[in-house]
Amino acid sequence: MRSDLRQNSPAPVSPKPAPLIRAEHIGKSYTAADGNLLPVLQDISLAIEQNASVALLGPSGCGKTTLLHLMAGFLQPDGGQLYYKGKPLGELHPQTGVLFQSPTLFNWLTVEDNVAFGLKRAGLAKAERQARCAGFIRRVGLAGFEKAYPAQLSGGMQQRAALARILVLEPEVLLLDEPFGALDAMTRRNMHKLLFELRKDIPFTTVFITHDVEEAVILAERVVVLSQRPARIIKEVTVPFTPEESLDVDSHAFADIKKQIRTLLEQTE
Ligand SMILES: Nc1ncnc2c1ncn2[C@@H]1O[C@H](COP(=O)(O)OP(=O)(O)OP(=O)(O)O)[C@@H](O)[C@H]1O
Ligand SMILES: [Mg+2]
Numbered sequence: 001m002r003s004d005l006r007q008n009s010p011a012p013v014s015p016k017p018a019p020l021i022r023a024e025h026i027g028k029s030y031t032a033a034d035g036n037l038l039p040v041l042q043d044i045s046l047a048i049e050q051n052a053s054v055a056l057l058g059p060s061g062c063g064k065t066t067l068l069h070l071m072a073g074f075l076q077p078d079g080g081q082l083y084y085k086g087k088p089l090g091e092l093h094p095q096t097g098v099l100f101q102s103p104t105l106f107n108w109l110t111v112e113d114n115v116a117f118g119l120k121r122a123g124l125a126k127a128e129r130q131a132r133c134a135g136f137i138r139r140v141g142l143a144g145f146e147k148a149y150p151a152q153l154s155g156g157m158q159q160r161a162a163l164a165r166i167l168v169l170e171p172e173v174l175l176l177d178e179p180f181g182a183l184d185a186m187t188r189r190n191m192h193k194l195l196f197e198l199r200k201d202i203p204f205t206t207v208f209i210t211h212d213v214e215e216a217v218i219l220a221e222r223v224v225v226l227s228q229r230p231a232r233i234i235k236e237v238t239v240p241f242t243p244e245e246s247l248d249v250d251s252h253a254f255a256d257i258k259k260q261i262r263t264l265l266e267q268t269e
Contacts, residue, residue, distance in 0.1 A: 018086030019047040020173065020205050021071055021094070027079035028066055029230075039230040040066050044080070046224065046233065050172075053199070053206040055216035057261065058226030059268050064209045067231070068175050071207060072096045096173040097166030101181050103158035105150040111137060111161050112146040118169045136164040139201070140194060156187035160194065167198065176208035180215065192218050196243045213261050217254060218246045225264045235264055 028041040040063040048054050056064045069075045070082060073089055073096070082089040105114045115133040124132070137146055140160040150158050159179060166174065180188045192215070199206070210216050216223045223237045239246070239257060248254060 017050065018083070020050045020052075020085060021048040021207070022046070022083040022086075023067075023070070023080065024083070025080035026067075026070065026077045026082065028063070028070065028075070028077050030066075041070075041077070042230040042232045044231070044233060046236075048205060048207060051199075051203045051205055053219055053221050054208075055220035055223045056207065056209045056226060057211075057213065057216050057223055057265065058231055059228050059265075060211070062226050062229045062268075063231035064226065065177055067226075068098075068177055068207065068209060071173070072098055072175055094173060095169075095171050096175055097169060097171035099159070099162060099166060099174065099176045099179045101178045103150070103155075103162040105158060105162055105165070107150050110147050110149055111142055111153070111164075114150070114161055115165045115168055117165065122169070132168055133164075136168045137161075139167075139198060140164045154187075156183050156191065159183065159191065163194075163198075167202065167204075170202070171204060173205045173207065176206065178209050178211065181211065188215070192247070195219060196247075200243075213258050213265070214249060216261065217241075217257055218249065223261055225261065225268070227268050234268065237261055237264070 023044050023046045026041055026044040027039070029037045029039045032038040044067065056067060058064055066075065070077055071094070073094055084094045106117065109117065112130075112133055115137055116129050119129045119132060134146070137143060140163055142157060142160055142164065145153065145157065150161070153161065180191050183191065195206070206219070208219065210219075217239055221239055223239060225234045225237065226232070227234050237257065237260060241253070245251070245253070
């Protein structure tokens with residue numbers, strides 16, 4: 001190409017990567033105990049970019065866990081389509097890890113054996129397994145407790161061990177279903193800080209459910225507010241804070257955004 005032409009031609013635009021997860025017009029119903037159809041999700045369309053942190057907020061029983069389980073590939077939608085990296089979910093299996101409200105650890109295994117469990121199944125050699133596990137156990141602040149059994153840990157420590165067990169497998173998406181709901185305020189705050197620290201080192205996409213507006217504003221860049229069942233998206237609220245600003249829960253900006261989300265939630269009642 002002539003150099004004068006090259007100078008005038010616009011810079012090549014690299015195509016925007018597909019969102020990591022995309023839901024298009026998702027609908028989902030269950031068969032209730034009385035045999036009737038229970039519509040739970042209605043026309044949910046949502047795009048979650050790579051390395052984003054998105055919170056799902058909505059009234060109890062509206063369908064949040066159902067939506068998370070659809071994203072994990074545990075359930076199939078009745079209508080609409082879920083995409084993972086631009087491909088229909090199912091064609092491409094998502095690399096997800098799910099953290100539940102109560103830590104899902106094997107009570108008969110030590111912390112290090114719990115964390116190593118998935119790696120062992122993946123066929124990793126013992127030395128590599130041990131090195132990776134030790135690194136993650138340290139990262140979640142459980143160094144010194146490698147030989148402890150879950151019953152010998154506090155609730156927060158158990159949840160950190162469960163987190164290490166998931167993250168050691170390097171998931172692309174971490175799905176969290178009210179993971180810190182059972183923890184006291186201080187332990188919760190430490191978990192929030194831990195998540196920020198972990199995401200600095202190892203970027204991963206986070207989609208989480210919480211009932212706590214403050215927690216949503218702290219952890220999420222985007223809060224998706226859902227209606228009563230059958231859940232539809234009422235609004236998506238962008239949280240324009242850096243991680244440091246997010247942790248400053250006493251700031252005016254924080255209070256404003258919390259109020260905005262509370263008002264939206266009140267409309268769902
Ligand atoms: N397997 C199932 N079979 C039939 N109904 C179900 C099933 N799972 C969930 N439901 C119903 O679907 C609705 C949504 O449930 P879901 O667990 O997704 O709600 P949620 O928003 O996560 O609630 P919560 O905030 O209380 O955890 C509820 O009414 C529940 O009773
Ligand atoms: Mg739920």
